Amino acid sequence: MIRIVENFRIHRNLLLPIGLWPYNQSKFVNLQLLLFNLITNSFIIFQLTSFITAECTVDHILKVLSVMFFFLFYDVHYTSYWINAYVLKGFMERLQYVCNDLKDENEIAIFKKYENIAEHIAIILTSFTACTVLILSLLPLLPWILGTFLFANESHPLYNIIETEYFVDEEKTFYLTLLHTYASLYIGVTATVGGGLVVLTYIIHICGLFSIASYRMNQLLILNIHDKTNLKNNMDIDKKIARIVDFHCIAIELSEFYVSNFNGTYFCIILLVVICLSLNLYQVFQSVLQRMSVEKSVLHLIFAVTVIIYSFVANYAGQEIIEHYNDMFYVAYNIQWYTAPIRIQRLILFLLQRSCKIYCLRIGGLFNASLECFGSLFAASMSYFTMMYSIQK
Numbered sequence: 357m358i359r360i361v362e363n364f365r366i367h368r369n370l371l372l373p374i375g376l377w378p379y380n381q382s383k384f385v386n387l388q389l390l391l392f393n394l395i396t397n398s399f400i401i402f403q404l405t406s407f408i409t410a411e412c413t414v415d416h417i418l419k420v421l422s423v424m425f426f427f428l429f430y431d432v433h434y435t436s437y438w439i440n441a442y443v444l445k446g447f448m449e450r451l452q453y454v455c456n457d458l459k460d461e462n463e464i465a466i467f468k469k470y471e472n473i474a475e476h477i478a479i480i481l482t483s484f485t486a487c488t489v490l491i492l493s494l495l496p497l498l499p500w501i502l503g504t505f506l507f508a509n510e511s512h513p514l515y516n517i518i519e520t521e522y523f524v525d526e527e528k529t530f531y532l533t534l535l536h537t538y539a540s541l542y543i544g545v546t547a548t549v550g551g552g553l554v555v556l557t558y559i560i561h562i563c564g565l566f567s568i569a570s571y572r573m574n575q576l577l578i579l580n581i582h583d584k585t586n587l588k589n590n591m592d593i594d595k596k597i598a599r600i601v602d603f604h605c606i607a608i609e610l611s612e613f614y615v616s617n618f619n620g621t622y623f624c625i626i627l628l629v630v631i632c633l634s635l636n637l638y639q640v641f642q643s644v645l646q647r648m649s650v651e652k653s654v655l656h657l658i659f660a661v662t663v664i665i666y667s668f669v670a671n672y673a674g675q676e677i678i679e680h681y682n683d684m685f686y687v688a689y690n691i692q693w694y695t696a697p698i699r700i701q702r703l704i705l706f707l708l709q710r711s712c713k714i715y716c717l718r719i720g721g722l723f724n725a726s727l728e729c730f731g732s733l734f735a736a737s738m739s740y741f742t743m744m745y746s747i748q749k
Contacts, residue, residue: 360448360452361452363471363474363475363553363557364557366478367478367550367553367554367557368596369548370480370549370553371437371546371547373546374388374543374546374550375388375392376389376434376437376444376547378442378444378445378448379445381653383476392543393438394436395536395540395543396427396431396434396540398536399520399536399537399539400428402520402522403423403446403519403520405522406520408521409492409523410521411580415642418639419519419639420519422632423519423659425628425631425632425635426659426662427540427541429502429548429629429632429663430540430543430548431620432621432625432628433544433547433548433552433625434543436551437550437551439565440617440618443617444551444554446463446613447555447558447613449611450610451558451561454606455467458560462571463568463571463572464562464641466571467561469561469564470560470564471561473560473696474556477552477556477560478556478557480554481553481669484523484665485545485549485556486650488658489541491658492541492655492658493732495654496517506570516530516533517649517651517652517655518537520533532588542592550665552666552670555614556673557673558610559611559673560673560676562607562610562611562677563586563655563677565606566607566637566680566683567680569604570577570683570686571602573687574599574687591675600653600684604684608715610716611677615718615719617721622670622720623719623722626733629663629666629733630737630740631740632663633663633733633737634736634738634739634741637737638724638744638745639656643656667730667734668730670728671727671733672727673725674716674724674725674726674729677716678715678716681715685708686725687708688708689708
């Protein structure tokens with residue numbers, strides 16, 4: 357028997373420490389969520405307070421906003437998964453309910469194949485994120501590390517590469533402000549990766565359900581659909597087609613359940629992705645031209661690459677939904693349905709007519725999750741980046 361919760365081990369290890377694991381909700385966890393939400397939101401506020409004491413030039417405003425929007429990108433994820441904790445739990449329960457009806461060994465094998473794919477992707481993305489966070493954690497200490505090991509006679513004062521204003525002595529409270537930065541970063545990254553992996557794993561499992569529907573359609577070839585006299589054979593075909601349609605509709609229903617609950621969240625995230633990417637690309641370009649410190653260049657480069665990877669993975673998952681949805685119809689086209697009895701022809705033609713309707717994950721009524729959408733978002737970010745550079749020039 358397939359146990360869905362066991363496939364979310366990595367996700368549980370990420371979400372449990374920050375209080376977002378849906379199966380561990382209590383009053384203590386609610387206090388933990390409030391505290392972590394206060395930490396992430398306050399860090400964004402302390403970035404904005406830098407406008408009070410610093411000279412508000414265009415360069416300074418863009419520099420602060422490029423970092424602030426990145427942390428806001430994390431904060432939206434954390435808040436959304438907090439509010440929709442019951443939805444994440446619903447994902448797993450709905451999948452478990454569908455899996456309980458799988459009896460065919462080949463269908464179970466197909467589903468487990470997609471489970472393994474989801475687990476491998478989770479391991480890869482988690483490992484990549486851990487390496488990225490390690491680099492970000494070392495960036496504020498990079499001048500001190502280089503000064504200690506390479507330039508022993510030179511003094512390199514410590515400073516936070518993210519501009520904030522706490523209205524206190526920066527030298528005396530450096531480690532406290534750095535701790536606040538690290539806490540905000542770790543909470544936001546963990547929530548984004550952990551919650552995002554839950555959604556990604558859910559989508560991969562939906563692709564598995566579409567593949568099972570295609571497998572069932574392929575099994576029609578085993579039956580003699582051209583036999584016009586075998587009544588029992590015709591009844592078996594009727595049952596198989598009904599099971600195919602039902603399972604295909606279940607997969608669509610599960611994907612719609614996901615879209616309906618996170619529609620507003622991902623619409624906001626799309627806007628943040630475009631703004632954040634364009635601002636950080638601009639900061640990377642400015643860092644190279646003005647020969648700024650290496651750590652600031654690396655900081656904005658990591659932010660830009662992270663947003664690009666996130667957008668690509670999300671849209672690639674949407675592209676997989678589109679292709680797996682169409683797979684069943686490709687199999688139906690290969691069946692010589694026109695030589696079957698008239699009643700069977702009508703049933704198969706009903707399936708073929710459904711293929712005329714394009715299906716995709718539609719976000720906010722404007723964006724269809726696909727590789728084409730990824731290209732459009734990247735092009736939009738590049739356009740805004742070009743506009744900012746031309747204005748500044």
